[in-house]
Amino acid sequence: GENVEQHPSTLSVQEGDSAVIKCTYSDSASNYFPWYKQELGKRPQLIIDIRSNVGEKKDQRIAVTLNKTAKHFSLHITETQPEDSAVYFCAASIRGSGGGADGLTFGKGTHLIIQP
Amino acid sequence: DSGVTQTPKHLITATGQRVTLRCSPRSGDLSVYWYQQSLDQGLQFLIQYYNGEERAKGNILERFSAQQFPDLHSELNLSSLELGDSALYFCASSVTEGQHTEAFFGQGTRLTVV
Numbered sequence: 001g002e003n004v005e006q007h008p009s010t011l012s013v014q015e016g017d018s019a020v021i022k023c024t025y026s027d028s029a030s031n032y033f034p035w036y037k038q039e040l041g042k043r044p045q046l047i048i049d050i051r052s053n054v055g056e057k058k059d060q061r062i063a064v065t066l067n068k069t070a071k072h073f074s075l076h077i078t079e080t081q082p083e084d085s086a087v088y089f090c091a092a093s094i095r096g097s098g099g100g101a102d103g104l105t106f107g108k109g110t111h112l113i114i115q116p
Numbered sequence: 117d118s119g120v121t122q123t124p125k126h127l128i129t130a131t132g133q134r135v136t137l138r139c140s141p142r143s144g145d146l147s148v149y150w151y152q153q154s155l156d157q158g159l160q161f162l163i164q165y166y167n168g169e170e171r172a173k174g175n176i177l178e179r180f181s182a183q184q185f186p187d188l189h190s191e192l193n194l195s196s197l198e199l200g201d202s203a204l205y206f207c208a209s210s211v212t213e214g215q216h217t218e219a220f221f222g223q224g225t226r227l228t229v230v
Contacts, residue, residue, distance in 0.1 A: 034218070043118065043206065043221040044159070089159060103149060103161035103174045104219070 002027040004092050006107025014115050019080055021110045023090035024072040032093035033066060033073050034104070039086045047088075048075070077112075085114045119143065122207050122222035130230055134195040137225045141188055141209030147171070148190040149210075149219060150182055154203040165190055166213045197229045 003026040013019045025033075034049035050057045050064045050073065057064050061080075066073040077084055091104040119142035129135055141148050150162040152175075161174035165184035176182075179197075184190040194201060204226050208219040 043223050045118075045221070046218045049218070091159075103164050103172050105161065106159040108158045 002030055002092055002105040004090060004105045004107045006090050006110060008110060009108065010111045010113070012113040012115055013080055015080055015082060017080055019075075019077045019084070019112055021075045021088055021090070021112070022072060023074070023092075023107050024070075025092040025105075026071065027092070028068075028071065030092040033064070034091050035064060035075050036089045036091065036106075037086045038089065038109075044089060080112075080114050082114050082116060085112060087111050118220040118222065120207060120209050120220050120222035122205075122225050124225060125223065126226050126228075128228045128230060129197060131197055131199060133197050133229075134193065135197065135227065137192040137194070137205055137207075137227075139190045139192070139207030139209075139222060141190070141207075142220055145209035145211050145220070146188065147210045147213060147219075148184055148188070149208040150176075150190070150192050151206040151208065151221075152203045153206060153224070157203075159206075162192070171213065194227070199229050202227055202229045 006023045031052035036044035037047045038044045061078045063076040087109045089109045090107040121140040123138045146167045149164045153159045162176040164172040168184050182192045204224045206224045208221045210219045
């Protein structure tokens with residue numbers, strides 16, 4: 001099955017600096033790569049996603065890049081703010097045992113800490 | 117508010133017992149996904165239903181089962197509970213059969229097995 005590795009597990013940056021979180025996946029058939037943000041005690045929320053036919057996608061201060069050949073994708077957050085502090089999860093879609101539909105395989109998460 | 121409702125929010129039960137977690141998807145969403153989140157295993161996909169039928173299985177134990185009813189709400193049944201089953205259980209829903217569009221998560225049910 002799919003395996004998603006995420007690094008680093010903890011990332012501390014100064015407010016205003018950029019943060020980069022990296023993920024690798026194993027299943028070359030995966031073609032959907034979302035990123036979720038989870039604040040303490042809250043539900044995961046989608047912040048950005050990318051599909052395999054696109055190499056880069058940007059939404060204001062957040063961008064994701066995908067390298068299908070190398071099977072890795074990254075989240076970039078620029079001009080970080082205190083409210084960016086949270087746990088971020090990358091994920092990749094997998095083909096389920098039912099054959100027709102997909103679940104998501106998540107990375108272990110990155111705890112992003114924004115230092116004031 | 118994501119529009120996905122999970123009940124109960126908290127559940128404390130003893131080992132060996134059986135519990136049922138309930139999820140109501142967003143209006144119009146036909147797919148329901150169940151995930152387990154624990155400190156050591158992270159977020160793990162358990163199972164997916166689409167319009168009442170099982171569509172995909174992940175790391176779901178045989179002691180666990182789920183179903184989706186005609187009104188599209190779903191239930192996750194956990195039996196013969198063990199201490200290691202203590203976790204946060206999330207339900208998510210999406211409009212498509214495959215999870216290639218945004219999945220909206222509920223607030224989760226925190227299960228504590230004592």
